[in-house]
Amino acid sequence: MFENTDEKVDRRVTRTRDRLGDALVELLIEKPFDDVTVQEVLTRAKVSRSTFYAHYRDKNDLFLSDVDDFFATMSSLLTRHGDQSDRVAPVAEFFAHVAESRDFYNALIESGKIQDVRELGEGHFARGIETRLARQTSFSALDATRRTAFSSALAGSLFSLLSWWINHGMALTPRQMDDLFHELVARGVTSAPSG
Numbered sequence: 001m002f003e004n005t006d007e008k009v010d011r012r013v014t015r016t017r018d019r020l021g022d023a024l025v026e027l028l029i030e031k032p033f034d035d036v037t038v039q040e041v042l043t044r045a046k047v048s049r050s051t052f053y054a055h056y057r058d059k060n061d062l063f064l065s066d067v068d069d070f071f072a073t074m075s076s077l078l079t080r081h082g083d084q085s086d087r088v089a090p091v092a093e094f095f096a097h098v099a100e101s102r103d104f105y106n107a108l109i110e111s112g113k114i115q116d117v118r119e120l121g122e123g124h125f126a127r128g129i130e131t132r133l134a135r136q137t138s139f140s141a142l143d144a145t146r147r148t149a150f151s152s153a154l155a156g157s158l159f160s161l162l163s164w165w166i167n168h169g170m171a172l173t174p175r176q177m178d179d180l181f182h183e184l185v186a187r188g189v190t191s192a193p194s195g
Helices: 005-030 038-045 049-055 059-075 091-100 102-111 114-135 144-167 174-191
Strands: none
Touching (some): 059 091, 091 102, 091 144, 144 174
16 A cells, blocks of 8 residues: 555654754753754754754744643643543653653753743643543533633642642652642532532
């Protein structure tokens, strides 16, 4: 059988975008964001300048696109994997990833990019949490407006909990943090007035 040409192009584009994103991450661990040049990213990724500009306006566009893709994937992990539990967010998986990427996280703080990352992350997790809440009968008492508000608040709480965890030396495991977050969810949603 012949391979679909669109699929072949899509895979090639994905590989190129991944190489560029990986190169930028490696460089951010080595030096501040403002000191990284597009040419350094291109050299490390082995991608031409014309290919880069076919996908991105500049290095900030590459950075935000890469972060956006990561959070789109991470925030929908439970739904995409058909998880049937009452978990509303993949906290253990997310926190484990942060623990494994500690050098990159520190580079984001030093480069002043952490706020951009947090804003994108909160938006994606709010939508992911809202999707999970809408599908679970234990949260059916929430109308659509309250569900959206709770989802946004829970996403903000998730990132606050992440900061607390990091600032306290990651003493609890990602699984324990998942349990703690979902304990907060259960207490907040079940005690919320429904009217």
